[in-house]
Amino acid sequence: MTDRYCVLGNPVAHSRSPAIHAQFAAQCGQDMGYEAVLAPLNGFAVTVAQFIAAGGKGANVTVPFKEEAFRLSTRRSARAERAGAVNTLVFGADEIFGDNTDGAGLVRDIEANRGIALAGKRILLLGAGGAARGALAPLLECRPAGLAIANRTADKAAALAAGFADLAAVDAGNYADFAGRTFDVVINATSASLAGAALPLPAGLFAPDSLAYDMMYGKGETPFLALARAQGAARRADGLGMLVEQAAEAFLVWRGVRPDTAPVLAALRAQIAA
Numbered sequence: 056m057t058d059r060y061c062v063l064g065n066p067v068a069h070s071r072s073p074a075i076h077a078q079f080a081a082q083c084g085q086d087m088g089y090e091a092v093l094a095p096l097n098g099f100a101v102t103v104a105q106f107i108a109a110g111g112k113g114a115n116v117t118v119p120f121k122e123e124a125f126r127l128s129t130r131r132s133a134r135a136e137r138a139g140a141v142n143t144l145v146f147g148a149d150e151i152f153g154d155n156t157d158g159a160g161l162v163r164d165i166e167a168n169r170g171i172a173l174a175g176k177r178i179l180l181l182g183a184g185g186a187a188r189g190a191l192a193p194l195l196e197c198r199p200a201g202l203a204i205a206n207r208t209a210d211k212a213a214a215l216a217a218g219f220a221d222l223a224a225v226d227a228g229n230y231a232d233f234a235g236r237t238f239d240v241v242i243n244a245t246s247a248s249l250a251g252a253a254l255p256l257p258a259g260l261f262a263p264d265s266l267a268y269d270m271m272y273g274k275g276e277t278p279f280l281a282l283a284r285a286q287g288a289a290r291r292a293d294g295l296g297m298l299v300e301q302a303a304e305a306f307l308v309w310r311g312v313r314p315d316t317a318p319v320l321a322a323l324r325a326q327i328a329a
């Protein structure tokens with residue numbers, strides 16, 4: 056019988072995950088189906104229970120249910136515990152296992168796809184929401200020279216940094232606090248680009264050979280990447296690679312095989328550009 060998986064979200068019709076996983080499954084010869092399932096805003100747990108009852112083996116979870124998926128999980132990976140959110144569920148006979156592959160996807164996109172080793176780099180993470188939190192531990196595991204968090208609301212950056220103090224000393228502040236500092240990798244984990252807004256970044260943040268990475272993606276250049284280009288960031292990447300890599304990591308968790316992401320990412324990029 057074909058194994059069933061899905062992505063749960065609200066909204067979810069726009070999700071690229073069904074197309075990504077269909078390509079992974081075909082490439083790896085896995086007998087599985089993957090669909091998008093719209094969960095009512097007040098009915099996430101019920102929707103999960105229905106999917107399990109219908110024979111579902113696992114699910115990805117997207118906005119706005121990642122924290123609820125965390126609470127629903129009866130067992131969690133260490134990286135999910137650190138992230139405080141779950142984007143990958145595995146339905147076992149007597150448990151719901153929760154994992155988080157977002158941070159691993161980000162790191163893999165930067166290191167494997169872009170060829171930039173994060174060890175020894177000065178990293179600035181912009182934003183202090185769920186995406187920033189999920190990225191922190193995987194970034195710190197790469198042993199950067201330093202990691203700082205800048206956020207519109209400085210208190211949230213400070214609280215996030217404090218929560219990871221056992222792993223490393225993490226600087227925190229608002230954007231203006233980082234005037235005069237320079238970074239090798241600047242990652243936008245805010246949702247400002249969604250609203251088409253540019254961040255009020257002080258000039259001089261980007262080292263000449265730096266990477267500007269926007270977790271957001273879409274047709275054309277995001278406001279953050281346009282700003283980074285204007286401020287001299289030599290290398291710029293959007294979050295499409297992170298999306299495909301977090302999916303590949305989830306596929307590995309479910310099926311025990313890591314798909315080749317390059318052709319899937321290329322096809323998706325061509326589709327979005329069209």
Ligand code: NDP
Pocket residue numbers: 157181182183184185186187206207208211244245246247248249250252254270271272294295297298299301
């Ligand atoms: P949250 O709502 O949890 O966090 C939002 C963050 O953005 C906060 O730090 C908030 O600052 C900041 N922010 C929002 N609007 C503005 C603005 N106009 N100016 C400055 N700062 C702003 O969102 P998430 O962390 O879940 O998601 C963040 C982004 O990451 C989204 O764009 C999402 O699409 C992307 N993402 C991409 C993934 C991928 O696979 N490529 C995976 C996961 C997320 P404050 O605290 O001051 O309110």
